[in-house]
Amino acid sequence: MHYALNLRTFFYSHYFYLGLRFAAGLVGVTLFTLQFASLETAMTVCIGALCTALMDMPSPLRHKFNEMSASVLLCSAVTLLISLSAPLHWLLMTMLVAISFLACMMIVYGKKSMPLQLATLFIMTMSMEHALTARQAFIHTGLFTLGALAYLAYAMGISWLLRHRIKQQVLAEALFELAAYIDIKADFYDSRYNLSEQFNKLVRHQSLLADRQQAARDLILRSHQNRKDAIVVQTHVCMLDLYELILSTHTDYAQLRLHLADSPVLKTLHDLAYKAARDIESVAYDVTRDKPSYPEISYHAELAAVEAELAALQQRVSEGKPAHEALAVLRAQRNKIRAIIQMIGELHAASQKVADSTPFWVDADMGPFLSQQKYELRMILSHLRLESPIFRFSLRVAMAITVGLAIASWLPYAAHSYWIVLTIVIILKPSFSMTKQRRSDRIVGTVIGCVITALIIQYLNYPAAILGFLILATVATPTFIYLRYRYAAIAVSVMILLQMHLIAPGNHELIIERLVDTFVGAAVATAFSFVLANWEYQSLPRMVHEVLSVSLRYMQASADLLQGKGSDDFAYRIERKRLMDSLAALNSALVRMLDEPASKQRAVEDINLFIVQNYLLVAHVAALRAIVRRHVREIPQQALNAMLEHSHAQVSDILQRAISKGAGNSQRSGTASGKHQPPASHIAPVAGTGQDDNIHWSGWPLVQRRVRLLQADAAKIVVHSAAILRDVE
Known part of the structure; x- marks a missing residue:
């Protein structure tokens, strides 16, 4: 169970703090606005604060300000464009499709841009229902921007006060x-426990651990004053x-x-x-x-x-x-x-x-340890080609939204097209696996949320009770959105339905309409998840090559460290991080591929074993460092360095062969399946100084054994990488 789902630790986690900050900001901005304006105005201001709040994540203060400011500017521009286009149906439809496409192209900037994409699409769907004059459109956008700026100021102030706590x-x-x-x-x-299954589970968890360690680096190593x-x-x-x-x-x-x-x-x-x-x-x-x-x-x-x-x-x-x-x-x-x-x-x-x-970072450049993010227009332009997965995803979303709008206009009941579009943009994700999971969570969460809302309206239809449930749902939505999306889907359904009930209490078909709209949107998103789809196996050659290249650099850094060629382990730590990150990315691709149709899965066993063997290289190097530290007395440095140098040369040669384009052809006549081991003749014996029998250092046999294991596991990497490329081709 995730630590934040345990009540003992939940209330101290940053997920709960995020929920409290989110809810306090939204409720505070809304209640303050209600003191001076109507409910409709307050809701517009609230929506502005909500879009900015979607970018409120743990980040260094400067990064947080830049990210939230980008959300304010972009969402305000989208609000104005959609509001001005609303009177002309053909123009509105054109703008909806164009903005959807451009918003999805923003994911070229990485994981950090995903909330910004969601905020852009969210405000697009929220603005499409309003038929406003030009003057009203500017007033509406001004109120939206006011709410967005209010939350920005609030969030930056709270984050500054709690910067150490975060x-x-x-x-x-x-x-x-x-x-x-x-x-x-x-x-x-x-x-x-089966050893193979347990090791697979360990490597899977490595991806999550690497992500959490990187999040800690980005916050902690950027500023410590x-x-x-x-x-x-x-x-x-x-x-x-x-x-x-x-x-x-x-x-x-x-x-x-x-x-x-x-x-x-x-x-x-x-x-x-x-x-x-x-x-x-x-x-x-x-x-x-x-x-x-x-x-x-x-x-x-x-x-x-x-x-x-x-x-x-x-x-x-x-x-x-x-x-x-x-x-x-x-x-x-x-x-x-x-x-x-x-x-x-x-x-x-x-x-x-x-x-x-x-001493680890005194006068050192922390840049290589931190996530680097550049927001340049040329990055988007470079992906404007059909071969790009991001371009294909953007086209897929734009087409799905077009179909969703068309279906909404044909439905016999008073369908709300914005809810269908919102369901599509929430469910349809860049990968089939993510779409499949999000669809399940969205449908189940919406159904449960509708049932809970119906019970509240039926039996607890009192202003105080509804306000209490509304605040609770507002806290739960951001708390679980990155933790358990199904819970967040329940909370957001309750939150939106209760808000709509307060605005239009006489609509008794509200819940049924939301359910139908959700199922329609889910059906459209599911259908388009197969259109211009980007299957995970298509990216395997690039990712395998990346792992091999980083692994080769890691082995060089570890060889220098073990032989005492550097003054510290800074370079080694950098390369170890890069290798773990590349393995985590490949492992995530494997997990996503297992959720895809069986016909789209390739080399599952060999990918798994390839990840394991590269992981073992790191384990063997860590063990060698521990042996040298533990048996520090009377180290035969010359003999040890000679052995390590010889071993490094062999492992580097093995990895270089795996990287080369002929790696697949060279192994066609050999073992293709990860179930078999490479012939022993592929692994040269460990060589030292020629006087191994005269070395009486206590750590010598342990080092010899680890070096042999290191070479053996490196040799297996060639077999599995060749098998992966062969299966993909």
Whole structure:
């Protein structure tokens, strides 16, 4: 369950704060306007505030101001254009289609532009029903802009006052997701769970975790000017270091289960991981409450049980029994878990007071870690071609709206075309998967919302009660819009229907009309989701190439770091972030493809294994860093560097072959399915200085084993990337 759906944490989450801010702003602007004007004027001002409120998301203050200002200007312009066009039906229809197309083209600017697109289409549909004179159109637009500016000023003031609080909430969300990530890893020790399914689940969650970590970076690393900010920053960096340690815990879980099948130590390892997740959650919970966090969980009993099992295995080895492998694997996991527990302790400490220094980013350019956004006209112009998925989506929406308007004009009852159009723009999304999910949520949410509204009007038709439910729905709408859209659809249906009931209380067919309009809009959106559709498999070659390219750069950065060629790990952190982001994007495409028709799915198993193998590269590098740190005494630096250099050359050559255009042809005669492993001859043996037998460093065999695994998993990447490209072609 999402942390924000738990009552204990819900009221401290930024989702709840957003709902309160949203509702207080809208209700406040509306009530203030009612003191000086009519209800109709107040509703126009309220709609202006609502469109601006759709852009009210956690962002750095400068970015928030730019985004909300763009919403004010764009939505005001759309309001004026539609209002002036309304008297001429042909002109109105032309403007509706043109604005729909242009609004959808704005998604070239990325995820941040999606709320702006929605706000533009929303005000377009809200303005199309008004037949106004030119003078009335300008007055209407002025009132709309007044409401938009009022909410802009209000939101910026509140965000400035709560700027540190918002950083804490976004950081806490990343910590909660990290705890959920450890919960998934804990089940690797439970033999009841299938390892392949569990690893797939882990990689899926990686996408969400990467998104939450990026949101935290964008807020926290852009500006940290006082001691409170410094605490958030050092906690954030501690979280990232902890995450790398967690990556390093990946091991051969099948061998671990095999060697320790009859031992209770697997249950102990599971309990240790579970406790670690709860410990991280306690830090997140304290961060959301603006309190320092202190350790409350004890690991002594579980660690003692692991030590007892290690002693028993050592005794078996001394007696000549075959337990060497189990002893080595368990000892390695024990060391990693101890390091994680120690790092969680540092995470608690980071939340308590400002550290003396934060060497990670002193005098460093944070740009590579932050989301970069450019709003340039040439980006839209470059997508004005039929091959562009965004251009095809924009055409699809424009055609769907045209058909929706035509159907509304033919319906025998008093259909409200704006509700049909609004349903279309809410449901129809760039991908088939998103459209399918949004359609289900919209229909179910609208039906439930209509039932709730009918019950309220029937049994609680009192002004005070209706106002109370209206405020509650207004709070719930933004709270759940990014959390559970189905809940938001319920709330927005209740909110709009109650508003319309207050304006026109005698319309007894209101709810039935809304239901029919919703089903009509959903049917049109569903039909057009197949028109000029952009299927996920079409973008796979580009995304696979991107992952391979970033993976190659990551391996270079990790090789330099492990060999001590740099003064810090800054470059390594940048490339690790980029690789995780590219894997998250490919994984999201895979998840969306699984929701598409079976005939449009390609290389599902190979994509999944390709993601897993690249993820394992990161885990192996993290493990190598942990080994070097743990066995710091008497490191044979020359021999270690020689081995790492040789290994890097081999892995780089493997990845370069996968990137090359001939990767698919070179593997046609080989294994095509991810179910098979590449021949052992493809993997050259680990080479060092030629004096490996004379090296007595305690970490040497561990490094050798990790390097072999690194090379083996890199070799599998070639097989899976070739299979993906072959299936797509």
